[in-house]
Amino acid sequence: MNTYTFETIQDLDLQHIFECGQCFRWVPAGDGTPDYIGAAGKYAARISHDPNLCRLTVTATGGDEEFWHRYFDLQTDYTAIKDRLVASEPGIEKAVRYGGGIRILNQDLYETIISFIISQNNNIPRIRKNIESICESYGEYIGEAFGRKWHAFPEPETLASAEEADLAALRLGYRAGYIKAASERYVSDVKSGSLPETREDILSYRGVGPKVANCIMLFGLCDVGAFPVDTWVRHIMNDMYGIPESDMKEMERFAHERFGNLAGYAQQYLFYYYRDRK
DNA sequence: ACCCAGGTGGCTT
DNA sequence: AAGCCACATGGG
Numbered sequence: 001m002n003t004y005t006f007e008t009i010q011d012l013d014l015q016h017i018f019e020c021g022q023c024f025r026w027v028p029a030g031d032g033t034p035d036y037i038g039a040a041g042k043y044a045a046r047i048s049h050d051p052n053l054c055r056l057t058v059t060a061t062g063g064d065e066e067f068w069h070r071y072f073d074l075q076t077d078y079t080a081i082k083d084r085l086v087a088s089e090p091g092i093e094k095a096v097r098y099g100g101g102i103r104i105l106n107q108d109l110y111e112t113i114i115s116f117i118i119s120q121n122n123n124i125p126r127i128r129k130n131i132e133s134i135c136e137s138y139g140e141y142i143g144e145a146f147g148r149k150w151h152a153f154p155e156p157e158t159l160a161s162a163e164e165a166d167l168a169a170l171r172l173g174y175r176a177g178y179i180k181a182a183s184e185r186y187v188s189d190v191k192s193g194s195l196p197e198t199r200e201d202i203l204s205y206r207g208v209g210p211k212v213a214n215c216i217m218l219f220g221l222c223d224v225g226a227f228p229v230d231t232w233v234r235h236i237m238n239d240m241y242g243i244p245e246s247d248m249k250e251m252e253r254f255a256h257e258r259f260g261n262l263a264g265y266a267q268q269y270l271f272y273y274y275r276d277r278k
Numbered sequence: 279a280c281c282c283a284g285g286t287g288g289c290t291t
Numbered sequence: 292a293a294g295c296c297a298c299a300t301g302g303g
Binding site: 121127207275 | 282283284285286287
């Protein structure tokens, strides 16, 4: 177990980061502290943050300092991002202030693909449960830490060779087939040395449409210009700009015109703000 | 019982 | 290109 301390970190709030819908394996430590516990890829960790000292502390079962620095996107200047967003669209200011501690985590590509395939037509509490059951059944055992047992997110080979019926037994619904197919495809992409990079690559995965593809671009491939339009963002874009709820294309186009290559950040602030007010 | 959830694939106009 | 609809499950 290693502990890493990161100092002088601005624009960070654990609740914002872990509750804004970008990840599904983190929960409050539940011991009266504002800490979170959870897992990223192969590692479990406990995260604490002291806003007064601007200090982030990671106690983890694995991963080096560089890994966690990158995971929490600590090299990015969010003050500058928020300033630019508000300057280009003052209407977003409330949302930016509300979720001012959001950082976009740099997550594992395969884990992101599977997690967001599961997210389709599903609700967040159930997405979390689905992912935990997959990890428990198929993920390598990490060990016991922070008061519970942990499993890694499964390897692509493991889910690729799983029986679809066994996946379905985890209550994954019709997505079980998508998960198996996507895992097989990922394994074959790894073998041929052609991991998905572009939106087109990702869209060719079965069970991945425009929305999930944008989530994968944003959370798994660091493409912060990607603007996922889900049912919440659809309502928001309709409320704020009067774009018809059916016209997702126009919503994406508008977002890129207004937010440019910062559209992904804008989407996160908007999603978190409006979903919390419901 | 009912509507909905970080949608997508497939079929019909 | 656009409009339906089924899909599997369970939260509210």
